[in-house]
Amino acid sequence: MAEPLLRLDDLHKNFGGLAVTDGVTLDVRPGEVHAIIGPNGAGKTTLLNEISGLVPVDRGSIVFDGNDITRLSAHARARLGIARTFQITSIVPGFSVQENAMLAVQAQLASTFDFVRSQGFDRDMVAAADDVLEQVGLAVRARTPAGLLSHGEKRALELAVAIALKPKLVLLDEPAAGTGRGETERLVEMLRALKDRFTIVLVEHDMDAVFALADRISVLVYGRVIACGTPGEIRNDPAVKIAYLGEEEAA
Amino acid sequence: MRWPALTRPGRAVLVLTIAVFVALALAPLFAPWITGERYILGLLARVMIFAIAAVSLDLILGYGGLVSFGHAAFVGLGAYAVGILSAHGITDVTVVLPVTLAVCALFAVGTGAVAVRTRGVYFIMITLAFGQMAYYTATSLAQYGGDDGLRLDHRSTLFGTPIATDPLAFYYVVFGALLFFYLLTRVIVSSRFGRVLRAARQNPVRVETLGFNVGQVRLTAYVIAGMIAGVSGFLLANHILFVSPAYMSWQRSGELIVMVVLGGMGTLHGAVIGSLAFLLIEEFLSTITEHWKVIFGPMLILVVLFARGGLLGLLGGRHG
Amino acid sequence: MSTTLFVVQLLNGLQLGVLLFLIAAGLTLVFGVMDFINLGHGVQYMLGAYLAVTFYALTGNFAYTLLLALPSALALGLLVEVLIFRHLYDRDHLDQVLATFGIILFVNEGVKIVWGAAPLNVPIPALFSGSIEIMPGLLYPVWRLAIIGSGLAVAVLLWAIVSHTRIGMRIRAGAVNAPMVGALGVDVKTLFTCVFGFGAMLAGFAGIMVAPILSVEPGMGDSVLILAFVVIVIGGIGSIRGAFVGALIVGLVDTLGRSFATDIFRLFLTASAARQVGPAFASMLIYLLMAVILFVRPAGLFPAKGR
Numbered sequence: 045m046a047e048p049l050l051r052l053d054d055l056h057k058n059f060g061g062l063a064v065t066d067g068v069t070l071d072v073r074p075g076e077v078h079a080i081i082g083p084n085g086a087g088k089t090t091l092l093n094e095i096s097g098l099v100p101v102d103r104g105s106i107v108f109d110g111n112d113i114t115r116l117s118a119h120a121r122a123r124l125g126i127a128r129t130f131q132i133t134s135i136v137p138g139f140s141v142q143e144n145a146m147l148a149v150q151a152q153l154a155s156t157f158d159f160v161r162s163q164g165f166d167r168d169m170v171a172a173a174d175d176v177l178e179q180v181g182l183a184v185r186a187r188t189p190a191g192l193l194s195h196g197e198k199r200a201l202e203l204a205v206a207i208a209l210k211p212k213l214v215l216l217d218e219p220a221a222g223t224g225r226g227e228t229e230r231l232v233e234m235l236r237a238l239k240d241r242f243t244i245v246l247v248e249h250d251m252d253a254v255f256a257l258a259d260r261i262s263v264l265v266y267g268r269v270i271a272c273g274t275p276g277e278i279r280n281d282p283a284v285k286i287a288y289l290g291e292e293e294a295a
Numbered sequence: 296m297r298w299p300a301l302t303r304p305g306r307a308v309l310v311l312t313i314a315v316f317v318a319l320a321l322a323p324l325f326a327p328w329i330t331g332e333r334y335i336l337g338l339l340a341r342v343m344i345f346a347i348a349a350v351s352l353d354l355i356l357g358y359g360g361l362v363s364f365g366h367a368a369f370v371g372l373g374a375y376a377v378g379i380l381s382a383h384g385i386t387d388v389t390v391v392l393p394v395t396l397a398v399c400a401l402f403a404v405g406t407g408a409v410a411v412r413t414r415g416v417y418f419i420m421i422t423l424a425f426g427q428m429a430y431y432t433a434t435s436l437a438q439y440g441g442d443d444g445l446r447l448d449h450r451s452t453l454f455g456t457p458i459a460t461d462p463l464a465f466y467y468v469v470f471g472a473l474l475f476f477y478l479l480t481r482v483i484v485s486s487r488f489g490r491v492l493r494a495a496r497q498n499p500v501r502v503e504t505l506g507f508n509v510g511q512v513r514l515t516a517y518v519i520a521g522m523i524a525g526v527s528g529f530l531l532a533n534h535i536l537f538v539s540p541a542y543m544s545w546q547r548s549g550e551l552i553v554m555v556v557l558g559g560m561g562t563l564h565g566a567v568i569g570s571l572a573f574l575l576i577e578e579f580l581s582t583i584t585e586h587w588k589v590i591f592g593p594m595l596i597l598v599v600l601f602a603r604g605g606l607l608g609l610l611g612g613r614h615g
Numbered sequence: 616m617s618t619t620l621f622v623v624q625l626l627n628g629l630q631l632g633v634l635l636f637l638i639a640a641g642l643t644l645v646f647g648v649m650d651f652i653n654l655g656h657g658v659q660y661m662l663g664a665y666l667a668v669t670f671y672a673l674t675g676n677f678a679y680t681l682l683l684a685l686p687s688a689l690a691l692g693l694l695v696e697v698l699i700f701r702h703l704y705d706r707d708h709l710d711q712v713l714a715t716f717g718i719i720l721f722v723n724e725g726v727k728i729v730w731g732a733a734p735l736n737v738p739i740p741a742l743f744s745g746s747i748e749i750m751p752g753l754l755y756p757v758w759r760l761a762i763i764g765s766g767l768a769v770a771v772l773l774w775a776i777v778s779h780t781r782i783g784m785r786i787r788a789g790a791v792n793a794p795m796v797g798a799l800g801v802d803v804k805t806l807f808t809c810v811f812g813f814g815a816m817l818a819g820f821a822g823i824m825v826a827p828i829l830s831v832e833p834g835m836g837d838s839v840l841i842l843a844f845v846v847i848v849i850g851g852i853g854s855i856r857g858a859f860v861g862a863l864i865v866g867l868v869d870t871l872g873r874s875f876a877t878d879i880f881r882l883f884l885t886a887s888a889a890r891q892v893g894p895a896f897a898s899m900l901i902y903l904l905m906a907v908i909l910f911v912r913p914a915g916l917f918p919a920k921g922r
Contacts, residue, residue: 096504097504098500098504117508118503118504119503119504119505119506119507119508119509122503122504122505122506123506127504128504130500130501134498134500134501135498135501136494136497136498136501136502137497137498138493138497139493139494139497143490146490147490147491147494147502147505148505150487150490150491151505151506151507152506154506155487156487156488156491156507156508156511156512157488157515158486158487158488159482159483159486159487159488159489160482160486161486161487166487205505209505209506356709362708362709362712364712409906409909409910412910412913413909413913415708416646416652416708416848416852417848417909417913417914419652419708419712420844420845420848420905420909421905421906421909423841423844424845424902424905424906425902425906427841427898427899427902428899428902428903431895431898431899432895432899434895434898435891435892435894435895435898436891436895437891545841546837549712549716552709552712552713552716553713553716556709556713586724586727586728587724588720588721588723588724589720589721589724589725589728591717591720592717592718592719592720592721592722592724593717593721594717595713595714595716595717595720596699596714596717596718596721598713599703599706599710599713599714599717600699600702600703600714
């Protein structure tokens with residue numbers, strides 16, 4: 045079997061006296077969509093923060109693409125190929141939609157200390173940015189200040205930014221949060237199209253989206269993985285049903 | 296140079312900026328008709344010298360979001376580089392200027408490496424602290440005048456002769472420097488580096504998770520700004536032929552922030568206009584009363600309360 | 616370096632520390648609860664001293680001076696709060712820095728107009744004048760002991776109010792999460808005014824108490840303000856305990872540093888070099904301390920909002 049792209053080994057994290065991550069062991073296979081579900085307060089977002097490098101773990105190891113990234117900074121992990129979206133949309137509000145995308149393209153080109161190339165003349169970057177905006181349907185809004193976008197459009201922009209990084213792994217933090225029925229369906233379609241290009245870790249509450257997209261699901265409760273398997277296996281797992289206690293019907 | 300949509304200034308502002316630069320360029324021609332020619336040239340030269348420092352501060356404050364309350368330290372360091380070398384008989388520009396840049400760069404790297412790890416009010420405090428350290432070091436240098444300051448015999452020299460001893464010539468040297476540093480900073484903020492710096496001001500976590508080392512970017516901007524402010528100090532020492540610890544006081548750092556914000560921060564031309572406005576208001580008010588600060592203080596408060604975006608904001612200039 | 620000298624400087628450091636606490640307490644509360652950077656706090660202290668000068672000139676009695684100057688200082692502070700500061704609470708820190716910088720300019724110049732630029736003074740009250748022998752061969756001014764005593768008393772009073780009264784509880788809650796306190800139904804506007812008032816009174820009190828021993832002059836609040844900011848950064852923003860500990864640390868380090876730095880440097884430098892480096896190093900000492908502490912604990916020693 046192929047080497048996992050991401051391997052979490054016995055991760056522990058304490059905040060004050062609270063064990064937010066309590067021995068998480070998990071692996072993500074290349075090319076799969078691996079969903080992480082669980083009741084509120086299970087520590088899902090914290091787990092994503094630990095993977096992307098925003099929260100250091102107390103114990104355990106994280107191995108990505110063969111590299112031990114446990115002590116690596118967030119920006120170094122991004123350079124290695126981990127992209128993420130945030131639960132509360134995180135974009136640069138004062139930039140236009142296009143400039144947000146261009147920033148991501150620039151990141152992919154690993155071009156930081158270029159003092160000379162002026163924004164106006166970056167034709168290649170503009171083309172790459174426009175292409176990525178096209179993929180998420182935001183091309184028409186290219187000149188709009190990102191802060192003025194609707195909630196759904198901001199989510200799409202975040203996705204575009206993640207794609208522009210040409211990552212190996214994409215971490216999605218509740219992409220369907222706050223979106224209505226129609227927008228969720230469009231989102232699922234978009235993500236389905238991306239399935240073949242990236243390995244995806246999807247944290248989500250919306251069960252329809254999860255079961256439509258996931259190859260495997262891990263269930264996180266009180267900072268621990270209590271079950272991991274295919275959607276069919278999870279649907280019928282008694283421990284999962286108990287954990288949810290009617291919160292979400294595993295239809 | 297093409298401006299992307301959101302950093303394109305409004306037309307009125309663009310016209311005003313060009314007008315200001317043209318006015319500064321042509322002022323010496325009209326000076327004789329106003330009052331004392333030397334006085335006007337001297338005043339405008341001082342305006343332009345501080346404008347250079349203000350432009351450098353706008354880079355890190357307006358564009359980088361780093362409120363440095365110790366930026367005057369770099370102006371002072373530049374001035375003291377000139378003063379101390381001069382006290383030892385070294386006045387050649389080809390030596391003094393590189394030393395100025397090196398000293399400021401070193402101080403910026405040393406203090407910036409610590410400061411950049413902090414955010415918000417802690418950054419303000421720590422830059423204030425470092426500024427104070429520089430100030431107290433200067434006051435303790437008894438052999439270089441200490442509290443009383445140090446007098447210079449003549450301007451920096453080139454091949455043995457003092458450069459620009461004629462006030463008019465010196466005026467255009469300073470004008471040239473201002474134009475140069477304004478354009479240089481304009482290029483920097485419009486560049487890819489500038490894009491990262493500007494984005495990091497609004498959303499540092501996003502920028503970090505895209506793969507950019509935000510700390511390094513900020514430190515780089517801080518060092519560049521420090522070096523430019525150092526040149527401002529170099530010119531100041533040459534202008535007044537006097538060097539004093541007061542150049543580095545926290546009040547001076549505060550005044551630099553006022554200049555940047557008064558004009559409209561995050562625009563660069565705002566820094567130039569703000570310096571002009573600040574120093575001209577100071578001159579004008581001090582002819583009315585020696586207690587001009589009693590008028591200027593409330594003016595500043597009113598600007599903060601009612602004129603967001605500074606003077607340029609009042610004109611409808613947008614800044615990104 | 617004799618024991619007597621050391622004890623004297625220790626007491627002086629304690630005195631400076633207590634003074635800094637009086638000023639820093641208000642500063643840290645205002646910052647912690649209202650997220651408001653108040654550069655004008657130094658001139659509040661200065662106004663206390665100037666009001667003491669005036670009221671002493673009118674009454675000739677320090678007790679009356681204290682009774683009159685304290686409420687006057689408070690009134691002036693509240694006036695500025697209502698007119699200006701109230702509108703700045705939801706603005707960003709830069710705007711607050713600039714506006715309060717404007718206040719410093721205005722008041723520093725204003726006192727020159729009203730009282731003149733020459734340094735002024737208030738005589739030490741007869742009851743507290745002179746020195747007492749606190750150790751064999753060591754005489755220490757009574758008034759300075761009075762300052763230390765009153766400062767510690769205020770510290771205890773403040774601790775009692777903050778930890779045992781309802782308003783104190785609200786203030787502590789506000790320092791951790793002001794919007795939440797408002798959402799819970801507390802009148803936040805009044806709370807803010809109370810917090811500001813406390814702070815203004817403390818600073819004014821400090822100014823009144825130093826009037827007999829320091830020269831009252833324009834700008835006397837500026838250096839103290841910077842020290843107070845160093846105190847709250849070291850102590851942790853929003854925390855009275857932090858302000859107390861920070862103030863004592865800064866007061867002692869600064870005073871002892873200034874007294875003994877030159878001597879310490881003389882241990883491994885020439886006398887003239889030590890005389891050069893000593894005072895400069897002493898002046899920088901607390902800033903170095905602040906930088907080191909921020910490096911290790913970026914939020915200070917006892918931050919209200921927790922680490």
